[in-house]
Amino acid sequence: MGTSNGRAVSAFTSLKTNGAICGWIGWLNGGKGQIPFSFRDWWSSWYLRHRIAALSEAEKWGPVTILGESPMLREALVALESAARNDLSILFEGETGTGKELFARSLHLLSQRRGAPFQAVNCAMLTDDSLALSELFGHRKGSFTGAMTNRQGLFRAAEGGTLFLDELQALSLKVQGMLLRAVEYGEIQPLGQDQPVRVNVRLVTATNRVSGKLIQMGLLREDLYFRLKGSRIMLPPLRERGSKDILHLAATFLQQRLSDADPWPELGAEAMEQLLQYKWPGNVRELRSVMHNLADQGKTTDSKIVSLGQLRRLLELSSQQDNEPEILAQTNGGIPEEIFQQMVNEGCNFWKAVKAPFMTRELKRSEVQAVISRGLATAGSYKGLLELFNLGASEYKSFMNFLQKNDLHPADGQ
Template identity: 45%
Template sequence: MRLLGAMTRAQSQLIGTVDRQQLFDGLLDALLELGDSEYGFIGETHLNEEGTVYLRTHAITNIAWNEYTRKHFEENAPNGLEFHNLKTLFGHVMTEGKPVVANAPAEDPRRGGLPLGHPELRSFLGLPLHSAGRMIGMVGIANRPDGYDEKLIEDLSPFLQTCANAIFALRADDERNQAVNELSDEQQRLHAILDSAYEAIITIDQSGVIESINQQGEQMFGYSGEELVGANVSTLMPAPYRLEHDSYISNYLDTGDSKVIGQGREVLGLKRNGEEFPVHLTITETKVKDTALFIGMVKDLSERDQADEKLRQLQRQLDKSRFGQMIGKSPPMQNLYRVINDVASGDWTVLIEGETGSGKELVARAIHAASQRSKGPFVAVNSGALTDSLLGSQLFGHRRGAFSGAIKDQLGYFQAAEGGTLFLDEIGDISDEVQISLLRAIESAEVAPIGQVDTQQIDVRIIAATNRNLADTVREGTFRSDLLYRLRVGRIIVPALRERRQDIPLLAEAFLAEMRLATGKAMNPLANPVMHLLENYTWPGNVRELKSAIQFATIHCRNDSISLHDLPPEIQHQEVATLQGASKQSSLEQDIVLALEQTGGNRTAAARLLGMSRATFYRKLKDLGIK
């Protein structure tokens, strides 16, 4: 009876618990009771970079024997203690994958010794945990009064499978970024088990009568447990699922032919208020005293559908907020669009000024697209990337033999842009000699290729751009004032990203959409804490840096939602909230509150979103007084 009672409590821990630590602490308590043991652990096996196995605990008895070990346990146990010494009793379990029974550890040659002060080890049992044909962890218990034997190992077999299923399901959660079509049927089943553990778990008998439902299930469907236990599970199903359900079970029990057992599928659930909502349902079977018990794992897909709708709304919003390839609806961008339309209506030269990465070339392309030259070529030249001699040749062309290496006639950018627009980026970096030639070309609408005396008429609109203050360079004597005045007939100043923070969410989601296509990842929209950090960063690299940051985060993200620790380190470590005069601590408090709101109060998920360990997250909650 004690064995049955402990097993029942262990199963209830697995079915009803969503917190990992609470789950494994409960399993360890059951294990110690089943094994009549003084202390023990449940752990997961991993491989290090050299391929050597080691153990990280999910639950372990606190047997600290001095202040140092007490402090070490309290600081590290919540995240898992690691054990790498394989020349021990439990090390043999990991390397051989077989049980180790040691009823006289002091004389056992496999024993690796104990630290000074360690509690006495009178007997030890180590058992491997297997799932899908491979070892994924182990349990260890110690100091059973009468020692350990094969009968106990046999009795513990169902319990070990429960522990293995829990570890494998949690491991699947860490690998959820893998595409579903690459997963085996077993992995898909484990994903469904884990996902539903954070949502709803319902157990029914072979007649379809509900025997238990966890708190998440009550919240999901809007019933209390008392109302549902004893009712038929079809209460939670709309037609036609309600009508088909009983026939599925009876057909399976009669023939063994399953249409739903072990298979994950999308169906509709029915809430108490009559609302239908999409769910992912996985049904598994277990035996209790030779009687079939079915466990339904239910994940609410409403958030996914809401996320899809949010993406559609975002696309509509982006369509309304675009000007050419530029994105933004803030007042500075609305003003920029008006100026672009103004300068595009004529054919005069334009100087675009703005910081690096602010989108000056996009502005130039927008001017070209809105002008009467839109059907002509748009030729972009990075002036700062070319040497003086090469820049002259590239701009105006050259004749064969004009200089060493000129083996044939070559058209220049001016000729290539005939009838269209020539965009000269980094114009402030060209030499005085090229400035003179460029000024002459603008004034006369003629160019003379290097090595040719006669000039050629050109029909080209000039748009130049710079991230420098050309008025300062004129005063310094490095840029010609007459050229500046010729270029600055039309003048556009592109706002820095920090001057239009209102556009950051639009830009970030647009770049994330591009990365979905580029990587094939089904990324969720950015969570509030992540967006909060992006909106408060100074962005010295402007839009180009934001795009790079989203690309970086998407590549490094290991699941379907970007968290704070996926962002580039310079963004993670910024002094946030200085723009609002708030303290660093209040910003952290705001991020934590936002993370809890985003995850519906799930502290484990909130800690993961913020890139913190669970222990650190709980400590921050306590320090900041957040309930």
């Protein structure tokens, strides 16, 4: 997909059904096909026959390339190119690991602001309001305990360029209100400074859920949402992008890890079926982790054929690596903390704040576990959670049954 300045976000190509590709498609359609499946052949057939265009920003970020040919990804890329032609705020919506920051960087590189700075922050790491305000807007020396020097903040660091805020919903409603003022008036108020500071920044934001649901849950200000969604772009999860995108990304990640002399892994029929039918909850990020581990494993074994058992062990390992840091981070901030505050400070009960969104799959199991863990750290016991979560004594049994039935007890629960 070309742009007016000769750049491109991705090469939209159709794979020619010959060689290894033809063999794989035949297998996919129930024919004999080529098994074991060769990632090296797939990579060679795709890469050597098609020119892949990449975006690059000096040498700071290295190549920025968005690969794939699924209709859903193409739609997102077309919207990205269109958004790059104007200077409106952009809101990306997509699950964790779908590439929201990669899209944000590509947007910056395609825009007229590409010669200015690109700054990014995951708001889930800004675990309290003081930290968030200091990180975003800056502070003056001595404005609070520990403020030993002046700090300009991300808005001023991105002057003239693009500021990307991932996991926007992790910011408190108070901080979101101050962010709204920055968007509406183009000025910020550093901590400890009397006069506001004018800023010229394109704000790009992202959430890991549909914004309308976050508004209903009280985690996203509706007025801020309407100011930020100058263009709203949905990023598809990997499981909905189709087998060709999964295979090409998998081969690309192997190529990144292996030299020409290294043996490339090959998949038997059962392992191939598992690779394509797996739901990839961590999306592209999880696929990259699995393929890198697969490449490293292949360097220490004589067999190139990957069994179903080997692949499953790698998938289990990647799932553990993805979930453990997520639960830890969410215990200190993000959606679980916002839900916890709804119950403790706003009077919302557990059934409405936690059970309802969990049953409609708006909350992940790890997020509910983080809420429970946060509560146990405060209340000391499950019975203590009743008062904390605005439940009556008679609801204890149903509360515990709900946790047990859905495997929601945190690992350190009492």
